[in-house]
Amino acid sequence: MPPAKSMTHSVESTNLADLLERILDKGVVVAGDISIKLVEVELLTIQLRLVICSVDKARELGLDWWNHTGRPDRLASERNAALEAMDERLGRIEQALGAVVAAPFERGSTAHE
Structure with a gap:
């Protein structure tokens, strides 16, 4: 009678620790839209x-x-500076728009004559 042969697998078994180490070392990205x-x-x-x-x-x-979350004062000052710049820009846009709207009245309109 021939000796009994054990079954061998061609794929090497990986335990959970090895898998976790590989994931943390290489990284995994999960993306999806709902x-x-x-x-x-x-x-x-x-x-x-993710x-x-x-x-x-x-x-x-x-x-x-995580290096930026511990500095709320710096983030707040950056946000305030950005808001001030936007407010300044909005003021310039309003002035330019006012000049464009007022221009036909300053030259004297002949549309209703």
Whole structure:
């Protein structure tokens, strides 16, 4: 009688720790969109982007938002500066628009003569 042969697999088994280490080292991106429509009218769209990786890999990719969350005073001052610049620009646009609207009346309109 021939000796019994054990079955061998060609795919190497990976345990959970190895899999997690590989994911954190290389990184995984999960992306998806959810759309809610009613009678062909889009009511809500949610775009999901999930990155799973180690902190070192995230820094390599330029994802370091946690370095900026501890400085609310700096973020607030940057936001205020941006709002002031927008307010200034809006003032210039309003002045230019006022000049354009007032121009026909200053020259004397002949439209209703």
